[in-house]
Amino acid sequence: MNEIKKYLPYIRKALQDAPNKVDPPTDGALRHRGLDTSKIHAMGLNESFFPPSPKAIQAMRDNLNAVNLYPDAQCPHLTDIISERTGIDRDCIVWGNGSEELLKGSIDLSLSPGEGLVLPVPTFWGYKAMVAAFEAKVSEIPNLSDGKIDINGVHAAIDDNTKIVFLITPNNPSGSMIEKDELERAINGVPDDVLLCVDEAYYDYGIYAGGPDVLSVLKRREGPWITVFTFSKAYAMAGMRIGYALCSSNEIAQALQKTTCVFNVPLLAQYAARESLLDIEHLNFILQETKTGREQLYRGLCNLGLEPLKSVTNFVSTKVPANGRKVMRTMLENGVQINAWADHGYEDFIRITVSREESNSMCLKTLEKVLNSI
């Protein structure tokens, strides 16, 4: 008997049908493929091109010998800092193994099979797998042509069956955010019996670019909400897997915690995150360098005759007169790793993560060469 068939009854139908786990071309995966990554400009995965705060690195070094111990399950030291900064009660703050665990947990806590979820697309590709595992009835709302979320479309998709609505601001892969004048409307249009989950993975970049403070508007919302942050981007700690959620009530926070594993945030990540949060100078340094690099990339892409989307984040996306995957592959062969949009209908879009000046220039030169050759 076919081995796979024999075991299929033991696997939930939704997971049988869900796409296989993706294997992003991380530095390690590329090295495993035999590529010399020291010669590749890594501009594909929206990682920070700067290392984390030197204080965070020192804290990890200082605590290497402690990894025989379990980490704190609720990250109390970190909770103190975030609670003081945000004014959110300690028992409404939840820590996750990256923000992705908390986004997935938000679906898990709110939605039973067949119930509705509203998601603006394109967005972070991780949502596809998260959503597939939950047997949700998904309404995908295409973004507007300038990359912005179609707020009216999101509101119109909400019906009696909807349990959770996502807003992602700033969004990936467009890089655009919900502006101040639209934010209240975006939030107020989600009914009070629906969980609103805001993904603020790129929060720091949005604020640095003059974006609105989502939390201050959420605090006035009657209905339930969760807003999710990460240390993977502006804090340059993608490899440490740590993020947190602020919740509208203790009940929501407790439910979210129940969706996570007991010891979900690694010990060294907790030490590093604490120092990162306190090292405001380093954060501002990364934000300023990122802004400079983003402007360089944007100008360079315009000079190539392209029309990049206006981004406030650590990446810039643009339509190209070619297949994005082909451009991505050819760029890698030429020593620059970028990304192509994954969504159907956007096969001619690429996304470039901001890097140092030299890498940005190399990327632009290589892109010009590649676009002329294919």
Ligand SMILES: Cc1ncc(COP(=O)(O)O)c(C=O)c1O
């Ligand atoms: C919009 C968005 N949300 C969430 C994530 C997940 O980040 P992490 O799990 O590293 O915190 C990403 C990663 O790229 C993202 O782009």
